[in-house]
Amino acid sequence: MTHTPPPNPSIADVKQLIHSEARRVTSYDVASAAGVSQSAVSRCFKPGASVSKATYARVMQAATELDYTPNAAARSLITRRSNLIAVVLSDIVTLHYPQILSELSRQFGQQGMRVLLFSLAREGDIGATLADIWQHQVDGALLAATLSAPQAAEFERRRIPFVLFNRTLREGAVNAVVCDQVQGARLLVSRLAAAGHKRFAMIDGPHDSAVAQERKRGVAARLAELGLAAPLIVSGDYDYASGGRGLREIIAGLGGLPDAVMCGNDLMAIGCLDTARHELGLDVPGQLSVTGFDGMAPAGWLSYKLTTLRQPVQSMTLAASAMLTGLICSSGGCPERRVFSAAVVEGATARLGPGA
Amino acid sequence: MTHTPPPNPSIADVKQLIHSEARRVTSYDVASAAGVSQSAVSRCFKPGASVSKATYARVMQAATELDYTPNAAARSLITRRSNLIAVVLSDIVTLHYPQILSELSRQFGQQGMRVLLFSLAREGDIGATLADIWQHQVDGALLAATLSAPQAAEFERRRIPFVLFNRTLREGAVNAVVCDQVQGARLLVSRLAAAGHKRFAMIDGPHDSAVAQERKRGVAARLAELGLAAPLIVSGDYDYASGGRGLREIIAGLGGLPDAVMCGNDLMAIGCLDTARHELGLDVPGQLSVTGFDGMAPAGWLSYKLTTLRQPVQSMTLAASAMLTGLICSSGGCPERRVFSAAVVEGATARLGPGA
DNA sequence: TTGTAAGCGTTATCAC
DNA sequence: GTGATAACGCTTACAA
Numbered sequence: 074m075t076h077t078p079p080p081n082p083s084i085a086d087v088k089q090l091i092h093s094e095a096r097r098v099t100s101y102d103v104a105s106a107a108g109v110s111q112s113a114v115s116r117c118f119k120p121g122a123s124v125s126k127a128t129y130a131r132v133m134q135a136a137t138e139l140d141y142t143p144n145a146a147a148r149s150l151i152t153r154r155s156n157l158i159a160v161v162l163s164d165i166v167t168l169h170y171p172q173i174l175s176e177l178s179r180q181f182g183q184q185g186m187r188v189l190l191f192s193l194a195r196e197g198d199i200g201a202t203l204a205d206i207w208q209h210q211v212d213g214a215l216l217a218a219t220l221s222a223p224q225a226a227e228f229e230r231r232r233i234p235f236v237l238f239n240r241t242l243r244e245g246a247v248n249a250v251v252c253d254q255v256q257g258a259r260l261l262v263s264r265l266a267a268a269g270h271k272r273f274a275m276i277d278g279p280h281d282s283a284v285a286q287e288r289k290r291g292v293a294a295r296l297a298e299l300g301l302a303a304p305l306i307v308s309g310d311y312d313y314a315s316g317g318r319g320l321r322e323i324i325a326g327l328g329g330l331p332d333a334v335m336c337g338n339d340l341m342a343i344g345c346l347d348t349a350r351h352e353l354g355l356d357v358p359g360q361l362s363v364t365g366f367d368g369m370a371p372a373g374w375l376s377y378k379l380t381t382l383r384q385p386v387q388s389m390t391l392a393a394s395a396m397l398t399g400l401i402c403s404s405g406g407c408p409e410r411r412v413f414s415a416a417v418v419e420g421a422t423a424r425l426g427p428g429a
Numbered sequence: 430m431t432h433t434p435p436p437n438p439s440i441a442d443v444k445q446l447i448h449s450e451a452r453r454v455t456s457y458d459v460a461s462a463a464g465v466s467q468s469a470v471s472r473c474f475k476p477g478a479s480v481s482k483a484t485y486a487r488v489m490q491a492a493t494e495l496d497y498t499p500n501a502a503a504r505s506l507i508t509r510r511s512n513l514i515a516v517v518l519s520d521i522v523t524l525h526y527p528q529i530l531s532e533l534s535r536q537f538g539q540q541g542m543r544v545l546l547f548s549l550a551r552e553g554d555i556g557a558t559l560a561d562i563w564q565h566q567v568d569g570a571l572l573a574a575t576l577s578a579p580q581a582a583e584f585e586r587r588r589i590p591f592v593l594f595n596r597t598l599r600e601g602a603v604n605a606v607v608c609d610q611v612q613g614a615r616l617l618v619s620r621l622a623a624a625g626h627k628r629f630a631m632i633d634g635p636h637d638s639a640v641a642q643e644r645k646r647g648v649a650a651r652l653a654e655l656g657l658a659a660p661l662i663v664s665g666d667y668d669y670a671s672g673g674r675g676l677r678e679i680i681a682g683l684g685g686l687p688d689a690v691m692c693g694n695d696l697m698a699i700g701c702l703d704t705a706r707h708e709l710g711l712d713v714p715g716q717l718s719v720t721g722f723d724g725m726a727p728a729g730w731l732s733y734k735l736t737t738l739r740q741p742v743q744s745m746t747l748a749a750s751a752m753l754t755g756l757i758c759s760s761g762g763c764p765e766r767r768v769f770s771a772a773v774v775e776g777a778t779a780r781l782g783p784g785a
Numbered sequence: 786t787t788g789t790a791a792g793c794g795t796t797a798t799c800a801c
Numbered sequence: 802g803t804g805a806t807a808a809c810g811c812t813t814a815c816a817a
Contacts, residue, residue, distance in 0.1 A: 097509075097566075097587070099810055110788045115812060125786060140586065142563035146505040147810035150793045153453075155502060160546075164531055171526040175518075178548035187561060190516075190544040192534035205543060207498035210453075230496065231453075313730065347731035374669065375703035376732040455794055466804045471796060481802055503795035506809045 082106065084138050091139070098141045107135040118143050149210065157189045158397065159206045159214040163196040169369065169386045173238075176387065177215065180394035186212065193218050196281040200224070207231065213397045216240065219283060220247075234400035236393050239384075240283050246408035248400065250393040254284055254366075257382040257415030258291025260428075261335065261364055264417060266299050267426020270332035270362060273304035276319035276345060278311050278337035285311075285337050288366055292335055305331065309341050316344020317352070324353075330361050333423060339365035339372045339381055346377060346422060362423035372418070380420035385413050438462065440494050447495070454497045463491040474499050505566065512542050514753065515562045515570040519549040525725065525742045529594075532743065533571065536750035542568065549574050552637040556580070563587065569753045572596070575639055576603075590756035592749050595740075596639050602764040604756065606749040610640055610722075613738040613771030614647025616784070617691065617720055620773060622655050623782020626688035626718060629660035632675035632701060634667050634693035641667075641693050644722055648691055661687065665697050672700020673708070680709075686717050689779060695721035695728045695737055702733060702778060718779035728774070736776035741769050 082090070087106040091098055100114040107114070109128055116122035117132040124132075135141075149155040158181050162170065178188050189209060191202045197219045206214060214228070217238040225242055228235045237249040265273070275292055278285025289306065296304060307322045309315030316336060323331060336342035342365030349355040349363065357363050358380075365372055368383025392411050400406070419425060438446070443462040447454055456470040463470070465484055472478035473488040480488075491497075505511040514537050518526065534544050545565060547558045553575045562570060570584070573594040581598055584591045593605040621629070631648055634641025645662065652660060663678045665671030672692060679687060692698035698721030705711040705719065713719050714736075721728055724739025748767050756762070775781060 097810095101810080111810090112789080112812080113787065115810095116787090119812080123786060128786080140583070142560060144506070144566060144810050145564040146502040146511060146566060147793085148812070149502040150500070150506060150795085150810080151812045153793080157545075162531075164527075170530070171520075174526070174530070174546065175520055175548040178546055179550070182547075187565065188546040189513075190530065190534055190546045191538075192531040194535070204498060208501040209543065210500060210502060227496070313726070343730065351731040370669065371727055374699065375707040453794095457794080467794090468796085468804060468806095469802085471794095472803090475796080479802060484802080500794050503793070503809085506794080506811085507796045509809080 081108065084135055087135075088139060097144075098139045100141070100143070103132060103135045103139055103141045106139060107131045153210075155210045155212055156186050157209055157211045158186050159191060159209070159211040160188050161191040161193060161199060161202060161206075161214065161216045161218050163193040163198070163218040169367070169384075172386055173217075173390050176390045177394055180391065181398070184398050186398070196279070196283075203227065206233075213401045215393055215397055219281065234397060236397045236400070238389070238393055241410065246410075248396060248408050248410070250389050250396060250411045250413070252384040252389060252413045252415055254287035254415070255291035255294070257366070257384075257417075258288045258335075259295040260415075260417060261382055262292055262295040262299070264425040264428060265333050265335075265362060265364070265423060266296075266301060268362075268424040269426070270424070271301060272327070272331040272333075273301065274323040274327070274331040274334045275304045275306045276309045276316060276323070276334065276336045276341050277306050278309060278341075280308070282311070288337055304335070309337060311338050311340060313340050313344040316341035316346070317348030318344075320345045320348050320353075330355070333362040333364065335364050337366060339367040339369045339379060341365070342379055342381065342422075343371060343377055346379065358421070358423050364423050366415075368415075368418055372420070378421035379418070380423035380425065381418050382415040383418050384415050389413055437464065440491055443491075444495060453500075454495045456497070456499070459488060459492045459495055459497045462495060463487045509566075511566045511568055513545045513565055513567045514542050515545050515547060515565070515567040515572075517547040517549065517555060517558060517562075517570065517572045517574050519552040519554070519574040525723070525740075528742055529573075529746050532746045533750055536747065537754070540754050542754070552635070552639075559583065562589075569757045571749055571753055575637065590753060592753045592756070594745070594749055597766065602766075604752060604764050604766070606745050606752060606767045606769070608740040608745060608769045608771050610643035610771070611647035611650070613722070613740075614644045614691075615651040616771075616773060617738055618648055618651040618655070620781040620784060621689050621691075621718060621720070621779060622652075622657060624718075624780040625782070626780070627657060628683070628687040628689075629657065630679040630683070630687040630690045631660045631662045632665045632672060632679070632690065632692045632697050633662050634665060634697075636664070638667070644693055660691070665693060667694050667696060669696050669700040672697035672702070673704030674700075676701045676704050676709075686711075689718040689720065691720050693722060695723040695725045695735060697721070698735055698737065698778075699727060699733055702735070714777070714779050720779050722771075724771075724774055728776070734777035735774070736779035736781065737774050738771040739774050740771050745769055 084106045087102050101111050103114045104111040114132050116124050117129050181188055199218045214235040239251050241249050277289050305326050307319045309319045336345055342363055346363050349357050355361055365379050365381035368381055372379035372381050438461055440462045443458050457467050459470045460467040470488050472480050473485050555574045570591040595607050597605050633645055661682050663675045665675045692701055698719055702719050705713050711717055721735050721737035724737055728735035728737050
């Protein structure tokens with residue numbers, strides 16, 4: 074019994090050879106089984122290459138029978154395209170996570186790109202992750218995490234296009250898709266003030282969250298403009314428990330109820346609402362108005378009907394993936410920010426006055 | 430001005446050369462800047478290789494200044510390890526998505542492996558995705574989606590270890606981490622029956638969901654054992670709206686209220702609960718008991734306190750990632766199933782009798 | 786249209 | 802400990 078392959082091996086011969094050597098199927102195997110050159114095989118897998126119908130058929134037949142699949146690593150080595158997109162999410166995004174990710178995976182998938190996922194423990198933890206991103210030679214990155222200026226610069230230096238999601242750089246222009254948190258916050262304050270609310274309190278998000286900072290800023294600015302007292306601000310962690318804890322802290326701080334509690338996100342608003350109603354026996358919005366931010370699904374559930382600001386997550390996700398694929402294909406152009414507006418969801422947890 | 434590099438180029442020389450040629454930094458560049466051979470550079474980036482301290486320092490200095498990062502594609506080509514794990518989720522898993530993904534990303538990350546994400550539109554849609562998985566030569570796969578026997582066989586043939594999450598194959602042994610849905614369902618039925626419930630109804634999950642099938646099976650089997658009437662089963666989509674719709678359908682079908690409505694997951698249970706209380710003005714659990722499945726966070730919120738079965742998602746995720754990394758390192762061994770139990774969360778939406 | 790051959794950037798093997 | 806040199810599996814001129 075010899076292991077030397079016959080000069081014109083059949084598909085079965087090749088199959089057995091591969092099996093006996095316990096290795097993966099390569100384009101050479103397909104070529105030898107189909108009786109063509111290796112480059113012919115390669116061309117058959119490249120859309121729009123020039124191959125005769127007969128050759129194509131023979132190659133595909135062999136490829137199918139041998140379970141051949143091109144090796145992405147080898148391809149990426151020569152083409153300098155990995156077809157990989159790094160998606161970096163800080164755990165805080167948790168709310169829209171599923172929606173964002175499945176949408177991104179779908180969008181990029183349609184362009185033949187795959188999502189390489191990086192999940193950060195904390196908002197600012199991207200540092201250690203960067204090395205991994207470089208190694209995998211991703212074609213682009215979508216970042217929902219805080220990026221420092223030097224880190225952004227390194228993306229530039231390596232010529233890796235990136236888009237920030239709901240984040241911007243303090244200085245320097247970068248591509249970003251954001252929701253105007255400040256505008257939204259101002260709008261909500263206006264509507265609340267128009268309904269006669271005077272004493273405001275706020276449950277703030279984590280200190281390292283850029284989005285939380287903007288929301289807080291918008292609220293404070295609009296209150297000042299309206300000549301109303303600055304809100305009592307307590308801090309929260311964007312989670313359900315923070316909402317209840319925050320409310321108690323506010324009541325203790327004020328020695329009574331404020332007119333409105335504005336929460337940094339829906340999750341805290343729901344926690345605040347539940348504590349107000351079920352633990353403190355308060356009437357919302359009768360005695361107290363409660364508002365959120367985000368417009369996540371549970372906010373619309375019948376038990377809550379939360380008054381909140383909806384971010385157009387779907388549109389933002391779409392815009393971000395489109396922007397990134399655009400950057401990858403036609404590299405160049407100057408940085409662009411696409412700013413979406415948040416819309417007030419009237420709900421039933423706050424008395425609102427007329428819009429501006 | 431010449432572009433020929435000097436015989437002993439400085440780091441700055443090399444830097445400029447790379448820049449002028451607009452290419453990525455390779456180990457050759459680092460080698461030439463550090464005045465060593467390319468293989469020396471390679472060794473410096475391989476943990477536990479034999480390099481002298483002096484060489485290591487020189488190489489690292491040059492590497493840092495040049496922003497050199499090894500190319501994962503080239504490495505993967507020669508080592509036959511991509512350090513990539515395919516994680517395939519059907520959209521239905523949406524509930525625990527964030528928790529599962531961030532945990533997996535963390536776990537695999539600690540082993541130096543990255544998560545390549547595939548999000549399926551439907552439970553059974555893995556077919557088209559497989560070709561992508563093969564291309565990227567993943568070292569292993571974690572699948573929370575239905576896999577057919579031939580598909581499983583192809584994983585075997587390609588020697589790619591895989592672990593099913595909350596799924597099993599109808600025939601044939603595979604590695605899997607599951608929660609015993611049947612046992613959980615039976616337990617819950619027992620507790621409900623012990624409290625005197627007689628007429629049961631059920632809002633089922635999607636037909637293509639294996640988990641939903643098992644839950645339904647467990648409920649039906651236990652009811653039969655107890656000599657109770659078979660439940661009225663209406664179908665749902667695992668979403669919030671399905672819960673309310675299902676409840677109405679049940680009431681219409683029975684011409685009145687059942688004693689208990691068991692929902693295929695928490696989301697539908699919450700929808701059912703909201704409709705019962707806020708639209709139909711029913712007293713839950715006074716007039717009607719409602720139960721869920723999963724134990725997702727909102728089930729515990731004060732407005733719901735849902736009676737449900739908690740799946741130990743954290744433990745399951747941990748087990749799955751550990752199992753997969755185990756399979757990758759020490760290939761071989763016979764298929765194993767790790768079965769976790771669901772625990773009853775008593776909540777406040779159903780009257781429960783004593784446990785068995 | 787097809788085949789030949791030169792890389793892509795690593796790691797691995799082997800002398801030295 | 803170090804440096805040649807041969808893979809790894811593919812794409813892509815270029816020649817036929």
